[in-house]
Amino acid sequence: MDVGLMQMQGRLTDYMNSLFKEGILDSQYLELHELQDESNPGFVVEVVSLFLTDSEKLLDDLSRDLTQQNVDFKRAHAQAHKMKGSSCSIGAPRVKNACIVFQNFCQEKNIRGCLRCLQQMKQEFVLVKSKLEALFELEQQVVAAGGSLPKMQPINPSV
Amino acid sequence: MGMAAAESQFHVLAVDDNIIDRKLIEKLLKTSSYQVTTVDSGSKALEFLGLHEDDQSSSDSPSISTNKHHQELEVNLIITDYCMPGMTGYDLLKKIKESSSLRNIPVVIMSSENVPSRISRCLEEGAEEFFLKPVRPADLNRLKPHMMKAVSKDQKQEKHEEEEEEEIQSQKHQQQQQQHHQQQSSPRPSGNSKRKAMEENLSPDRTRPRYSDIAAVV
Numbered sequence: 001m002d003v004g005l006m007q008m009q010g011r012l013t014d015y016m017n018s019l020f021k022e023g024i025l026d027s028q029y030l031e032l033h034e035l036q037d038e039s040n041p042g043f044v045v046e047v048v049s050l051f052l053t054d055s056e057k058l059l060d061d062l063s064r065d066l067t068q069q070n071v072d073f074k075r076a077h078a079q080a081h082k083m084k085g086s087s088c089s090i091g092a093p094r095v096k097n098a099c100i101v102f103q104n105f106c107q108e109k110n111i112r113g114c115l116r117c118l119q120q121m122k123q124e125f126v127l128v129k130s131k132l133e134a135l136f137e138l139e140q141q142v143v144a145a146g147g148s149l150p151k152m153q154p155i156n157p158s159v
Numbered sequence: 160m161g162m163a164a165a166e167s168q169f170h171v172l173a174v175d176d177n178i179i180d181r182k183l184i185e186k187l188l189k190t191s192s193y194q195v196t197t198v199d200s201g202s203k204a205l206e207f208l209g210l211h212e213d214d215q216s217s218s219d220s221p222s223i224s225t226n227k228h229h230q231e232l233e234v235n236l237i238i239t240d241y242c243m244p245g246m247t248g249y250d251l252l253k254k255i256k257e258s259s260s261l262r263n264i265p266v267v268i269m270s271s272e273n274v275p276s277r278i279s280r281c282l283e284e285g286a287e288e289f290f291l292k293p294v295r296p297a298d299l300n301r302l303k304p305h306m307m308k309a310v311s312k313d314q315k316q317e318k319h320e321e322e323e324e325e326e327i328q329s330q331k332h333q334q335q336q337q338q339h340h341q342q343q344s345s346p347r348p349s350g351n352s353k354r355k356a357m358e359e360n361l362s363p364d365r366t367r368p369r370y371s372d373i374a375a376v377v
Contacts, residue, residue, distance in 0.1 A: 028293050035186045035296075043186060050179050081242065085271050086179045089293050 005147045012138045013150050024131050029091030030152055048132055051090045055125055058083045062118055066111065076114065077106040083121070087128075095124045169306045170194040170232075174204045174239035174251065175269070184238065184269075184294060191299045201239070201246030201254075208234060210258055234264055235306045238290075241270035241277065249281060256285045263312060265305035269294055 019025045036043040058079050065076045084099035098121040105113035139149055171193045173184045181197045188195045198204050237255065241248040248268050255261045268281045271292040278289045287305045290298050 031293065031295060032183075035183075035190060037190075040186070047179060047182055050182065054179065078244065082177060085177050085292070088271055089177075089179050089183055091293075 002145070002147075005142070005145045008138070008142050008145060009147055009150050012135075012142055013152070015135060015138055016152050019131055019135070023094055024092065024128055026091045026093045028089065032090065033149075033152070045136060048090055048136075051086050051092075052129055052132070054086060055083055055095070059118070059122055059125060062121075066114055066118060071109075071111055071114075073106045073109050073114075077103050080106065080121075092124075092128045095121065095128055098124045168192055168194045169235040169303075170196070171302070172204060172207060172234045172237045173197045174199075174201060174237065174243070174248070176200060176240065176243045180240065180269075180292070187294060187296060187299055188238075190296065191302075193302075196234075201243060201248070201251035204237065204239065204251055205254060208237075208255075208261055208264075210254070210261060235309065236265050236267065236302060238267040238269060238302075240292075241268050241281070242272070249277075249284065252281060252284050252286055263309055265309055267302065267305075 016025075032044045032047060062076060062079055065072060065079070080099045080102045084096050084103070087093075087095035087099065098117065102114060102117040102121055105117055142149060171188050173181065173188065173195060175181045175184060175197070176199050178199075181199065185195050185197050196207065198207055237251075239248040239251055246254075248270075252266050252268065255264060255266055262285075265287045266285065267288045267290060268286045269290045269292055270277065273291055281289055288301055
């Protein structure tokens with residue numbers, strides 16, 4: 001019995017549960033893991049990495065869009081829609097919700113609301129990014145120690 | 160060749176402008192043992208299906224080597240996102256249903272937004288299902304019945320066409336035999352026997368439309 005490995009797995013499980021509790025990740029993230037198998041062991045990392053690079057670009061685009069003379073709210077709305085979709089698909093509800101609020105401000109053509117909300121979106125993004133990176137780090141440690149990733153159920157399954 | 164298609168996997172064409180959603184739906188479909196092709200727009204989907212955006216007839220586009228009869232490129236189901244720039248999933252659905260060559264392919268719509276009027280509009284236009292995103296593995300269980308139904312519809316149509324062809328052939332054969340017998344029987348004025356032979360020819364024609372009617376209704 002490798003106590004070290006068990007402890008690592010325990011840490012990983014605790015960390016995952018804390019992320020669910022804080023609403024940073026939801027059950028959709030677990031669905032991604034369900035799809036991962038031996039034929040495609042890097043699936044989750046691949047999809048999450050895509051999300052991270054894609055979202056970073058979208059946030060940069062939005063920053064630029066909102067500083068234009070004539071803000072194109074329709075375009076900003078569409079960009080936020082993309083990010084909303086991606087964050088929903090990987091299971092990052094706080095990012096998703098920030099995008100929804102942003103879209104409402106776009107519809108109202110409320111530039112100040114949009115700018116404030118964009119900050120919120122950036123914060124949530126940075127948060128989920130750092131958490132996911134930490135999570136992957138822990139997972140790698142478990143796998144490197146010869147262990148398997150624990151099967152997860154969220155403590156409080158979100159909608 | 161038809162038997163080989165029945166044994167091989169169903170082929171699904173997935174349409175979504177979001178790369179993450181494309182990856183997801185592709186994985187979901189592959190996990191359910193479907194062959195998958197993904198495209199990022201409605202117009203690319205139509206191109207893949209061999210249909211140009213501005214015309215209804217199926218034609219071979221020079222930019223792809225697709226041949227409509229190429230078995231491995233046959234599409235058994237189209238699953239498309241609703242919200243896409245340019246051509247929406249709804250627009251794509253309409254184009255497919257308006258096309259004589261594509262309208263029998265079942266179409267499923269996905270959307271991140273739960274808008275009842277949107278859902279009913281799509282279903283009225285002929286979509287088989289409407290999935291809310293994120294799509295889950297359980298949702299995919301609803302796909303197979305639609306693909307099976309479409310395949311059996313095609314097979315029935317093929318069978319009717321074959322039977323119809325056989326009937327035409329056997330009637331022709333019968334007419335030939337009857338003409339032959341008439342010629343051999345007691346001499347009659349040639350005009351009469353010709354008229355009789357012509358009448359024999361006419362009656363089967365009136366009954367023939369039966370099969371094509373049924374095929375059209377199906």
